[in-house]
Amino acid sequence: MRNLHVRGQLDRVFTATTALSIVLLTLVLVAILGPMVYRGSSAVFFQGTVEFRKMQKNLFGRGNEQALNAEVAETDQLRRQVYQMIDGFKKGVDVEALSEQVREIYRQFGQELRDKNVPTGQYTKLRELTRRIRDKLETAFHSQDINEIKRAVAEVLKEADNPHLKGTSAEKFFALARQFLQAAGQIDLSKHQEYAAAVQEVEGILFHSDSLPGLLGPRPGEPPAPLTMLRYGATRWDQAQVLLDRFLWVDQWVQEKPGEPLVLKRRPRAELFPESLRPLFAYVEQNADKMLHPRRTIYWQFLIDDNINSHYFGGIGPEILGTMLITVVGMLFVIPLGIISAAYLVECASDGWTMRIIRMGINTLAGVPSIVFGLFGLAFFVLFLFPALGFEPKPCILAASMTLAVLTLPVMIRASEEAIRSVPASYKEGSLALGASRFHTFVAVTFPAALPGILTGVILSLSRIAGETAPILFTGAVSLGAVPHSVFDPTRTLSYGSYDMAVGDRLAMMVPHNQYGMVVTLVLLILILNGAAIVLRTRVFKKLRGH
Amino acid sequence: MRKAIVSAVAVALAMSTAVRAETLRIEGSTTVGPIADAFAEYFKGVYPNLEITVNKNGSGNGATALIEGRCDIAAMSRFMEPQEFSKAVANKVYPVAWTIAMDGVCVVVHPSNPVKTLTSAQVREIYMGKITNWSQVGGSQTPIVVISRDSSSGTYETFETLIMKKQPMAQGVEYVNANPQAQARVRTTPGAIGYVGLGFLEGVKAVPIDGIAPTRQTVANGTYPLSRPLFLFTNGFPKLGSIPFKFVTFYLTEKGQDLIEAKDFVPMTNY
Numbered sequence A: 001m002r003n004l005h006v007r008g009q010l011d012r013v014f015t016a017t018t019a020l021s022i023v024l025l026t027l028v029l030v031a032i033l034g035p036m037v038y039r040g041s042s043a044v045f046f047q048g049t050v051e052f053r054k055m056q057k058n059l060f061g062r063g064n065e066q067a068l069n070a071e072v073a074e075t076d077q078l079r080r081q082v083y084q085m086i087d088g089f090k091k092g093v094d095v096e097a098l099s100e101q102v103r104e105i106y107r108q109f110g111q112e113l114r115d116k117n118v119p120t121g122q123y124t125k126l127r128e129l130t131r132r133i134r135d136k137l138e139t140a141f142h143s144q145d146i147n148e149i150k151r152a153v154a155e156v157l158k159e160a161d162n163p164h165l166k167g168t169s170a171e172k173f174f175a176l177a178r179q180f181l182q183a184a185g186q187i188d189l190s191k192h193q194e195y196a197a198a199v200q201e202v203e204g205i206l207f208h209s210d211s212l213p214g215l216l217g218p219r220p221g222e223p224p225a226p227l228t229m230l231r232y233g234a235t236r237w238d239q240a241q242v243l244l245d246r247f248l249w250v251d252q253w254v255q256e257k258p259g260e261p262l263v264l265k266r267r268p269r270a271e272l273f274p275e276s277l278r279p280l281f282a283y284v285e286q287n288a289d290k291m292l293h294p295r296r297t298i299y300w301q302f303l304i305d306d307n308i309n310s311h312y313f314g315g316i317g318p319e320i321l322g323t324m325l326i327t328v329v330g331m332l333f334v335i336p337l338g339i340i341s342a343a344y345l346v347e348c349a350s351d352g353w354t355m356r357i358i359r360m361g362i363n364t365l366a367g368v369p370s371i372v373f374g375l376f377g378l379a380f381f382v383l384f385l386f387p388a389l390g391f392e393p394k395p396c397i398l399a400a401s402m403t404l405a406v407l408t409l410p411v412m413i414r415a416s417e418e419a420i421r422s423v424p425a426s427y428k429e430g431s432l433a434l435g436a437s438r439f440h441t442f443v444a445v446t447f448p449a450a451l452p453g454i455l456t457g458v459i460l461s462l463s464r465i466a467g468e469t470a471p472i473l474f475t476g477a478v479s480l481g482a483v484p485h486s487v488f489d490p491t492r493t494l495s496y497g498s499y500d501m502a503v504g505d506r507l508a509m510m511v512p513h514n515q516y517g518m519v520v521t522l523v524l525l526i527l528i529l530n531g532a533a534i535v536l537r538t539r540v541f542k543k544l545r546g547h
Numbered sequence B: 001m002r003k004a005i006v007s008a009v010a011v012a013l014a015m016s017t018a019v020r021a022e023t024l025r026i027e028g029s030t031t032v033g034p035i036a037d038a039f040a041e042y043f044k045g046v047y048p049n050l051e052i053t054v055n056k057n058g059s060g061n062g063a064t065a066l067i068e069g070r071c072d073i074a075a076m077s078r079f080m081e082p083q084e085f086s087k088a089v090a091n092k093v094y095p096v097a098w099t100i101a102m103d104g105v106c107v108v109v110h111p112s113n114p115v116k117t118l119t120s121a122q123v124r125e126i127y128m129g130k131i132t133n134w135s136q137v138g139g140s141q142t143p144i145v146v147i148s149r150d151s152s153s154g155t156y157e158t159f160e161t162l163i164m165k166k167q168p169m170a171q172g173v174e175y176v177n178a179n180p181q182a183q184a185r186v187r188t189t190p191g192a193i194g195y196v197g198l199g200f201l202e203g204v205k206a207v208p209i210d211g212i213a214p215t216r217q218t219v220a221n222g223t224y225p226l227s228r229p230l231f232l233f234t235n236g237f238p239k240l241g242s243i244p245f246k247f248v249t250f251y252l253t254e255k256g257q258d259l260i261e262a263k264d265f266v267p268m269t270n271y
Helices: A002-041 A050-060 A065-091 A095-115 A120-142 A146-161 A171-184 A189-206 A237-248 A275-292 A317-348 A353-366 A370-389 A397-421 A425-433 A438-467 A494-503 A506-510 A512-544 B002-016 B033-046 B059-067 B082-090 B120-128 B154-164 B179-188 B216-220 B243-248 B254-262
Strands: A045-048 A249-254 A263-268 A295-298 B023-028 B051-056 B073-076 B095-109 B145-149 B174-176 B192-197 B227-235
Touching (some): A045 A237, A050 A065, A065 A189, A095 A120, A095 A171, A189 A237, A237 A249, A237 A275, A317 A353, A353 A397, A370 A397, A397 A438, A425 A438, A438 A494, A438 A512, A506 A512, B023 B033, B023 B059, B023 B243, B033 B243, B059 B073, B059 B082, B073 B243, B082 B095, B095 B154, B120 B154, B145 B154, B154 B192, B174 B179
Parallel strands (some): B023 B051, B145 B174, B145 B192
Antiparallel strands (some): A249 A263
8 A cells, every 4th residue: 555655656766857857858958949040030030220221222222212311301401410519529620631621622723723824923922922821721731839829810801802813722731720720729739630530530430430330321422331231220129229339338447456357337439529429429329310311121031132242231032042953962962862761771681791781881881070071062962972973072962961861861771671670571561561662661561651750850850961061061161152053053041150250250240140040940941841841740650641 | 773883873973074164172270260151151152153162181291282283373370491491492383472360379268267467477487387287487376287288380480489488398298170169178177277269259268478369460561479470372373363372362352351350360461
């Protein structure tokens, strides 16, 4: 009686343990896949800004032109104020640019005089006068003494009424001088260089720097930046918020005590500038959403678009296509080869030394690291077999699929072998007794009965083929290339693409949504393929049981 | 199912007979890869019929691929080694080098690190394990976590030649795979030291070496001790005006130099 009680308790403990482990497994899966799926889905679902819609229109020809133009006009209206504030401030700060401007006016005026065929004496006199103006202005620009600036500008402006200069390009001298005087009155002139550097950084964050995109994108009329990604501002609201934060705050590492690690201090960027530019920061902070128009966006074309600038823009269409192609071609090799080998091992081979060695070989093959298969594929398929058959020795889908097929064959053979072996002997005996040949028996009786088990092998090798990276590294994957036309072209794939993004460009860190998007797509693709195979298996199984 | 397979094979065969366009295959360094990518994207825009593939498997593999005739251009962050040259010549391949850009290998630390400058001897001793605490080089009382690139990378070779002077690295050195990983490791570890390319300085602090900070200027004129050229290798001198020729000389154009700068490398020439 007591014994029975203990057994009952033990049973309950066993049930509880198994249930708990299932719960744990689910939790672990959720903990790993959850954040990944969440971040990956942000490649498709996000808050897209007007810059995103501009990019889609220009690069992919999508969207309503009229609506976009209206939106751009609306946002440009607000951005103009930003340009004005920065330009006004730079008038007093960017000494080199101002000097260059003055020299340009001087050259232009000289050209004008020559075009008008002014007599030589007059020409020399006016050239001399404008050169003096030019030099005076340059002295003023480089001066740090407001009185000296005032004096120099006053001397320049004395010439403003000179009848020979009226109505010529030389008038630009005076406009520039007045603007400069006004701007110079508002700032601490000893900080010229500091301000110039700070305002350049601000321009980098707002418009774009040499190598990084900015919040609003390039100013209208600017010559197009070398890389496509620099031609647009923040296309996503989450990116915009990061840039906005960088714009509003400066991170500084300060030494508080000697010999101790530095401490991070954040201070408003506005403090780096004199009063005259501070309104810019409040303005951008308040109007960022109106200048960018974030809107809920579903970018399903992520799944068909090609990428632009190393996955900065665009999607993963060619990668998905490449993965599917490699998988399908690989399965074309694995399935027949695997089933035939398994059939041979079960039906035809006798148990001898050779068989034991072959079986051991298959088992060992299943444990060989995948990179070894990659190198084998390169040496055998690409460099030996292709030239021998008269093909070009270059990596391609066919070579990659064959390499992957070799890699997954052991799995396929083992699963099929088990399945064929577990078909009851009575089935076969019945068939043979009816006079069927051994081949006919296998095709008509054993194979259909073993099909569910064989499909399990298919599922296992399918996931392996779709997800492997190392074997295709040298045999068929590229990080950049055209969409494949045939199985003799190399291709991009999801697995190699994920690896390439992680080790390659610094840009990948700026677009984690695309990185996660690619990984999640790979996981989902395998899930879908597996799901299809499982459904097929269930149907086969039901049919076998006569339902 | 059977029908589907048959039609798939038929489609694949039909497609393989389609007309092929001119191709250009580039293989090699992960460091030069971004430049090759940018050039390739530009060329794709200019020559729509051209098919360019770029593969980033490391400088060594680029050299092997060129020698074995698997690619048209090998991208390398180091010069070809003598044995690679002799193998190439034995294979009737004659490698021609094109120096397309400069890169600085920057020694980086966590931004909280108070160290202001290091000498190359100090860096060497840190990597040899002789200096193990930042206080020994004027920093705070923090143990040094030493991060290195793996020994197959061109960046490692540059570092080994120019800083280590062939001295072995210490046992405790942590090896990482690529620039982004090295940067991420240093950015998140207060006591860490590592080395990365010029384009990977965000969130980390580049320490001046022998008093010289890595900037575009110091890398371009070679005063920064860890400057290195980046190469493209072709098999022989490409035919003038051909696509490979245009590709390897693209760095001479203003557009090419803009792209190199946009990818955070230093152009060879100042226009």
